[in-house]
Amino acid sequence: MTNLRALFATTALVACGTAALAEDMTITVWAGGSNDADSYRWESIEIAADMLEREYALQGEELNITVEAKRDFGGWEEFKQAVTLAAEAGTAPAIVVTSHLDIAPWSQAGYIVPVEDYLDLDAWPLNDIYPNLMQIAAYDGVQWGLPQDAESRPFFFWKETMKGIGYSDADIDALPAKVASGEYTLKNVLVDAKKAVDMGLVEEGYGFYPRVSNGPDFAQFYQSFGGVLQDPETGKLVLDKAAMEEMYQFFVDAVAAGVTRKNHIGTEWSQWYNEVANGKAALWHGGTWHYARYTGQEGNPDFFGTIQFSLIPAGNDKGHANTITQPLVYLLTDQQDDKVEEVAAQLLKIASEPRMNALHAIKSAHLGITKQESNIELYSNNRWAAEATERLLGTANAQPNHLQYGVFAETMWKGLEAAWTGVQTPAEAVAAVEAEMTAKLGDELIVR
Structure with a gap:
């Protein structure tokens, strides 16, 4: 009888804990320099949100993520101005997709936070990203962002x-x-x-x-x-x-x-x-x-x-x-709620998995960011992606941050x-x- 009461008590606590942990969250993504062919820059975040919600559910927690995306800014200058003004006003999107050259000024201005504060860079899938691409998303010894895609200039x-x-x-x-x-x-x-x-x-x-x-x-x-x-x-x-x-x-x-x-x-x-x-x-x-x-x-x-x-x-x-290579990068902006930064970082990690990134690479004619991407049939069966990756990407360098x-x-x-x-x-x-x-x-x- 005692054991039965303990079981009921535990069940009640789990139920109460689940209710207490239920949370609705909006993650905003702004993607610069993007058109219809680049839609996976934000659609990958939407897919990642669904996966993360399912992972939370299996742990007895309810997290409802709404992803709001925007990519129509008129041009790069308008996009960067919009991000800067929003950051100054404290209303910056949680995730920005932008040039790696923005890392230096935006980190110094306090607009972005390092992804290394939230993610284990030595764990899968981040440890599979090409090292030269990870270096491009870093500045002053800090890993500020993650490469969103790769390209090269042949x-x-x-x-x-x-x-x-x-x-x-x-x-x-x-x-x-x-x-x-x-x-x-x-x-x-x-x-x-x-x-x-x-x-x-x-x-x-x-x-x-x-x-x-x-x-x-x-x-x-x-x-x-x-x-x-x-x-x-x-x-x-x-x-x-x-x-x-x-x-x-x-x-x-x-x-x-x-x-x-x-x-x-x-x-x-x-x-x-x-x-x-x-x-x-x-x-x-x-x-x-x-x-x-x-x-x-x-x-x-x-x-x-x-x-x-x-x-x-x-x-x-x-x-x-x-x-x-001039890869665009995923960056996390400074948010009032640290939980938003934590969840956004988890979404970036999931979106960086080889199968996820291959969707963007093939649709937009970009190159992959991870070594194992070449083992994804969608990618390896695409002659341009396969040959360009082998011939160009491994030795590509970048303009300095x-x-x-x-x-x-x-x-x-x-x-x-x-x-x-x-x-x-x-x-x-x-x-x-x-x-x-x-x-x-x-x-x-x-x-x-």
């Missing part, structure tokens, strides 16, 4: 044009390995691009067809000539004058050779996409996400039959073949634009860049 070759200048199918197949080893360099790019123009295979100015506006891509060419963006010991930004001048000179030489247009900068993106996707350019550089646009909107149904891709070639013996990197990147672009368009010589442009960077960055800049 170099592209139009196969038919390469055959026209003398390459065999075997030669074209061997290009990615030759680029990676440094056997095929940017010098070869200029030679091949000029052949394509001189032979009339592409129009003048279409031998090498670069990106038409500023972006992370151009830091890759700086690295191709031995440039380093950040000193690993001090964390300071680095201006390597020789590497910068040689990078500028490469684009000046491309214009002089007639393989790149002097007025190329500012070309409409819609025009550029259509031209490179359909063989009007011989060689160019872009992003892994371009695959979806080339094969979709731009009407190229045979990507692998028409295009070869590789790392960005080295420029000289001091540099190396490379690619930059530094409070003043935006100044560095913008100044580097101004110098390139001045040299490219003939306003200054490469040497003059670098001198102007050094003066401006030194004035604006001060002790945070190392000049070599």
Whole structure:
């Protein structure tokens, strides 16, 4: 009888505990730079919420999570302004999906909290995320966020044009390995691009067809000539004058050779996409996400039959073949209720599992964030995802999470634009860049 009463008492306590623990919670997610193809940036959080509710239920607790998502902000500037204003007002969304470059300023401003305070980074699935991607989501020795996706910025070759200048199918197949080893360099790019123009295979100015506006891509060419963006010991930004001048000179030489247009900068993106996707350019550089646009909107149904891709070639013996990844990251914002931060962190962990992240990677033509993602059939059976991951992602680096990197990147672009368009010589442009960077960055800049 005593045991029976104890059983009833325990049951009552469990029932009361369950009622006491029932909780309704709203988790708001704001995703910058996203469209319909990127819907799993927030839908993965919705799926994770359902899973977490079920886990709580099996432990005798009731947690009802409502996920409210927003992705229409007009553009990146509007998105970042909205996040900043909301954080200042104490109404920031629990989760933001944004560029890793926001980590430095937002952490210093107190807008975000470290994910490492809530998650075991050495446990599954976080211990399976590529280490270089985790480093990109960290700043000043602290793991502030988790990579939401990955991408890379490869170099592209139009196969038919390469055959026209003398390459065999075997030669074209061997290009990615030759680029990676440094056997095929940017010098070869200029030679091949000029052949394509001189032979009339592409129009003048279409031998090498670069990106038409500023972006992370151009830091890759700086690295191709031995440039380093950040000193690993001090964390300071680095201006390597020789590497910068040689990078500028490469684009000046491309214009002089007639393989790149002097007025190329500012070309409409819609025009550029259509031209490179359909063989009007011989060689160019872009992003892994371009695959979806080339094969979709731009009407190229045979990507692998028409295009070869590789790392960005080295420029000289001091540099190396490379690619930059610009992953978006999940960040947790500072909330009045710590429980919201705890639950949001758990949702990020679940959303980072290989099968979950593969949904986003395949739908949006991005790359996966975890090693085991390559074992998910949805991912491994997708030729683009599989080959791009193997060829590019493992060695990808990123622009540094530094409070003043935006100044560095913008100044580097101004110098390139001045040299490219003939306003200054490469040497003059670098001198102007050094003066401006030194004035604006001060002790945070190392000049070599």
